[in-house]
Amino acid sequence: MRVVTISATYGTAGSQIGPAVAERLGVPFVDRAIPSAVAQELGCTLEEALACDDRAERGLGRLLSGALRLPTVTFGGVDMYVPGAMPLAPEEYVRRAEHLMRETARAQGGVFLGRAGALVLADHPGALHVRLDAPLKRRVRQTATLAETDEREARRVIDDNDRARAAYWRHFYRADPADPCHYHLVVDSTTIPVPVCVDLIVSASAALD
Structure with a gap:
């Protein structure tokens, strides 16, 4: 059974490439099912699980990167962080x-x-690890086009997402998601068309047999 992990910076079509690769390989695409399954296992709400997820719009990565306000209480006129204030421990x-x-x-x-x-x-036999990345300028242009927004707003969204995902990696794994040492294949999916990226990943996965 094939296993592929994809780390995708914002604006590199990870949500398009991932499902297409899964379909070609005949395996599940595993993304949003994770917070749902964890919520069911722990008996918490999906919203509580998403608050700890690295891909959620208001997930833990945003907290760690400072993009969202940490849970606090006011004591003597001073806001103080309360580590146990989140309903689910990250x-x-x-x-x-x-x-x-x-x-x-x-x-x-x-x-x-x-x-x-x-x-x-990392230790799963035969797993292929892929990084989708590209220069910021091209990611901004692609995001603005797909979202039908201006490049300033696209840059803001990309910066927020990049900081959040990097913060998640640093906090839990003491690692940098941009380090190519974590991957077998690094692809610029803003220059290489999505169907070709899918072909590359499928071929690389087969080569690990």
């Missing part, structure tokens, strides 16, 4: 998510988008 969420990813990879294979999959599944 460390518990990440531990369960890692377990789910490993079990899914072992039982079914899959294409895993985000959540430091290259590190979580």
Whole structure:
């Protein structure tokens, strides 16, 4: 069973390439199913799980990067951070998510988008680890075109997402997602068309047999 992890910077079509690769390989595309499954396992709400997820719009990465306000209380006129204020401990969420990813990879294979999959599944036999990245200027242009917005807004969204995902990696894994040492294949998917990127990843996965 094939296993592919994809780390994608914002604006590099990871959400298009991932499902297409999964379909070609005949394995599940594993992305949004993770917070849903963890929420069910822990008996918490999906919103509570998403608050700890690295790909969610208001997930933990945004907190760690300072893009969102940390849980605080006011004491004597001073805002103080309360580590236990979040309804679900982020460390518990990440531990369960890692377990789910490993079990899914072992039982079914899959294409895993985000959540430091290259590190979580680093020891999985035959797993291919892919990084989708590109120069900022091209990512801004592609994001603005696809979202039908201006380049200033596209740059803001990209900066927020880049900081959040990097913060998630640093906090839980003491690693840099941009380090090519974590990957077998690094692809500029703003220059190489999406169908060709899919072909490259599928071919590279087969080559690891």
